[in-house]
Amino acid sequence: MPSEPIAAAGSPQLLSLRGINKSFGAVAALMDIELDVAEGEVVAVVGDNGAGKSTLVKVLSGVHSADSGTIAFEGREVTISSPAAAQHLGIATVFQDLALCDNLTVVDNLFLGREISPLRLNEVDMEVRSWELLRQLSAKIPSVRTPIAALSGGQRQTVAIARSLLGDPKIVILDEPTAALGVAQTAEVLNLVERLRERGHGVIMISHNMADVKAVADRVVVLRLGRNNGDFRVRDVSTEDIIAAITGATDNVVSRRSAARGTGQGPTQETDAS
Numbered sequence: 001m002p003s004e005p006i007a008a009a010g011s012p013q014l015l016s017l018r019g020i021n022k023s024f025g026a027v028a029a030l031m032d033i034e035l036d037v038a039e040g041e042v043v044a045v046v047g048d049n050g051a052g053k054s055t056l057v058k059v060l061s062g063v064h065s066a067d068s069g070t071i072a073f074e075g076r077e078v079t080i081s082s083p084a085a086a087q088h089l090g091i092a093t094v095f096q097d098l099a100l101c102d103n104l105t106v107v108d109n110l111f112l113g114r115e116i117s118p119l120r121l122n123e124v125d126m127e128v129r130s131w132e133l134l135r136q137l138s139a140k141i142p143s144v145r146t147p148i149a150a151l152s153g154g155q156r157q158t159v160a161i162a163r164s165l166l167g168d169p170k171i172v173i174l175d176e177p178t179a180a181l182g183v184a185q186t187a188e189v190l191n192l193v194e195r196l197r198e199r200g201h202g203v204i205m206i207s208h209n210m211a212d213v214k215a216v217a218d219r220v221v222v223l224r225l226g227r228n229n230g231d232f233r234v235r236d237v238s239t240e241d242i243i244a245a246i247t248g249a250t251d252n253v254v255s256r257r258s259a260a261r262g263t264g265q266g267p268t269q270e271t272d273a274s
């Protein structure tokens with residue numbers, strides 16, 4: 001279902017995918033995928049289990065390379081052949097498992113593998129930089145000397161997002177950033193996504209949670225069975241229409257229950273588990 005990008009008139013386009021295909025043996029995980037992300041735009045990517053969301057993230061983060069199709073980054077055609085190549089371009093990914101070291105402190109995790117001085121660790125500079133970064137994100141972290149193990153899920157997500165920003169990326173990809181979080185922590189992470197938008201980053205947020213998508217995304221791109229199945233401006237689309245695009249039906253159990261409850265949101269809460 002080819003569609004004109006409806007992104008952010010005026011904001012420069014950061015990323016444009018066209019005709020992206022990726023198969024694993026006989027399984028076609030992505031077929032003819034399009035995706036556009038502009039500066040300062042939050043694009044939610046939604047879809048049922050197996051729709052291809054994680055595969056798309058992995059193509060963009062250099063974990064998998066696409067079999068065919070084009071990726072333009074800031075108007076230039078690029079190949080993303082490795083995670084290092086993605087980072088070098090300015091695409092940072094916060095994977096769902098966050099990949100933080102529980103026994104290390106916040107500051108150690110932030111700078112793991114990229115200690116400020118190439119010759120020696122400058123603990124003071126790293127600590128100052130950590131505070132600056134967390135303050136810019138309005139993050140609620142008690143101390144940068146706290147071990148990760150002592151932080152809440154939302155605080156960990158914050159640290160992982162902060163770490164992704166150290167390379168000064170143009171695009172930040174968040175894979176299910178709120179899936180494991182409670183209400184207050186979810187609100188904190190959604191605030192963080194808004195900070196990223198204010199700072200001009202393009203954000204791609206994978207999500208199962210329609211309330212989160214409605215709360216924070218500018219656009220929502222629906223994948224279904226490895227294909228594009230909708231590209232909506234969030235303010236113009238109902239939760240039911242998004243769900244219909246996800247399930248491939250305009251009348252289905254989920255949307256009927258949703259309509260019956262008259263909330264348009266309730267049942268999506270129950271499909272959050274991923």
Ligand SMILES: Nc1ncnc2c1ncn2[C@@H]1O[C@H](COP(=O)(O)OP(=O)(O)OP(=O)(O)O)[C@@H](O)[C@H]1O
Pocket residue numbers: 024027028029047048049050051052053054055056274
């Ligand atoms: N490394 C792999 N090898 C073989 N098949 C894979 C591999 N990764 C993904 N697939 C297949 O590709 C399809 C898309 O999977 P993907 O993980 O991208 O879906 P998803 O949208 O992220 O789903 P979920 O919501 O369950 O995380 C599925 O059929 C999956 O089984």
Ligand SMILES: [Mg+2]
Pocket residue numbers: 053054055
């Ligand atoms: Mg996935």
